[in-house]
Amino acid sequence: MVSLKEELAAVLEKAVGKGLVKQDILTIIEVPPQSELGDFAFPCFKLSPAMKKAPVEIAKQLSEQIKLPASFEKVVATGPYLNFFVKKSSVAKQTLSAVLKQKEKFGHSNSGKGKKVMVEYSAPNTNKPLHVGHLRNDSIGMAVSNLLDATGHKVIKANLVNDRGIHICKSMLAYEKWGKGKKPNKKSDHFVGDYYVLFNKHVKENPSLEEEARFLLKKWENKDKAVHALWKKMNKWAIDGFKTTYKEFGSHFDIWFKESEFYNQAKTLIKDGLESEIFYENDDGAIVAKLEHHKLPNKIVQRADGTSIYITNDLALTKHKFEKFKLSESIWVVGSEQNLYFKQLFKIFDLLGFKWASQCKHLSYGMVYLPQGRMKSREGTVIDADDLMESVGALAAKEIKKRYPALSKAEQTKRAKAIALAAIKFFMLRIDEAKDLHFNPEESLSFEGETGPYLQYTYARAKSILRKAGKKQVKPDYKLLTENIEKKLVLLIYNFPGVVEKAANTLEPHLLSQHLLETAAAFNSFYHALQVINADSKELVATRLALVEATSWVLKNGLNLLNIQAIEKM
């Protein structure tokens, strides 16, 4: 389907002649600030020098000469702008009939033409439970995966568990000292996390605990049997706990990697790097990647004692990813504090000559802050993921009870869960991924205004109309959609696939979030201004029902792409 914009650009190219080609014109065409002005606009300033005329006159002249494209009904010169109006009925027919035919899920999974992409997200540490930061990470990771999937790519969702290192040793040490033999008496990842907090509490009085933890890590390095047994036991507790949280939140993974499995697996890479003089050996024996000529600080890739650090494991894991899974692209959903790290990592891949180096992308997102500042898990000042879901769920349940006291307990719980998750996820996905997010547990999660529940509510309203209307007897007549608000809705529905495409290409789910808010707002205005079931004629009822159905389809599919459930009743 040729887009309206392209149709317009083709005609403008002919009318304007020389200077500008279609590609230029496409970037110049814009949407006027008020819909009354028109649906598309062409500012004539750029033509002024070549035509040696004032933009206002050019607009006037073009408005008289131009031959309108088939989908357009009117062109008006407003000052220096050429404003075009689309033919409502034909766009409505085109858009709505196309949407209504697509009863199924939006998009075309695995069309075969797309890329094979791995999206790595979440990346928990096994010394503590998941917190709001992970929820932002997971929300973005899932949304991006869904967007890529819907736009024809094969997506592999991966979770890299950071299951080794000094942080785990701290939890292990505290457990050895103050919890030895105890079994989890609460959610098992929380049980493990408590010992991490306990360690950090005691280390203030007793700094030698740091030394003991390092000693434990040494023993782990040396494959001490008892230490490995404890490590495995506590990691299992942690990961079992994560799995419950993921299930509740709706995070899915196709594959799990563990950092420990790639620990010290980069020996060949290190050797190659040394031979090709991309790496060099420091005086103390540490291996360093020479990046200073590439406007980056040098990066240690292996410690003086020969042990791996995080980047060493990433070197090995990434090579494994691309080779084993034959990826065309790999995306890391990781916080912005790692921006430099990923620049260095990708530059090292590039220098080592991996041709997939250019297909590595860091989807950087802003940090989540609490009113008291940065979260510090060592001090326990974090918003726990499980606690948050539970408290928002309780809040949602209260709201439901207020509205529908007679509703069954089971239905109440079901709805409360869906609404709470929508509130949390949409809060994470509404804003630009790159921006830091200041999270205030008391104020941040509302069910009103620009929220997930608002979108769910709008969907439920639309579905309610469709339920009450029953079966249509008459065919829609798209010429009957004459109101401005109807036209606005049609154009928003029309734009939905394009927005999804762009959000997928730029890895910016918030573009979709914003579009859904606009669509919902337009639908609610429509809902209040005009009657559907009680409209003047049978034909108008049928036509508006088609509009309602198409809107509900956009909302449902849009929400699902954001990994948010659309609920039929609310």
Next chain:
RNA sequence: GGAUCCGUAGCCUAGUCUGGAUAAGGCAUCUGCCUUCUAAGCAGAAGAUCGUGGGUUCAAAUCCCACCGGAUCCA
């Protein structure tokens, strides 16, 4: 010390990549609207030196430079 990101009404954000018409929403405040399809909604009022200063341009929230403030990372 160096690098990167951010700064838009009391608060939270969209718009910045790709410059274009009166800077667009939400929260909070105020006024209306439930005997018509779900009021978690709608309509309206009020609220902005787009951090500051300079530059480029017919045109700057948007591009460039400097500075201020905040965050992050590196040493």
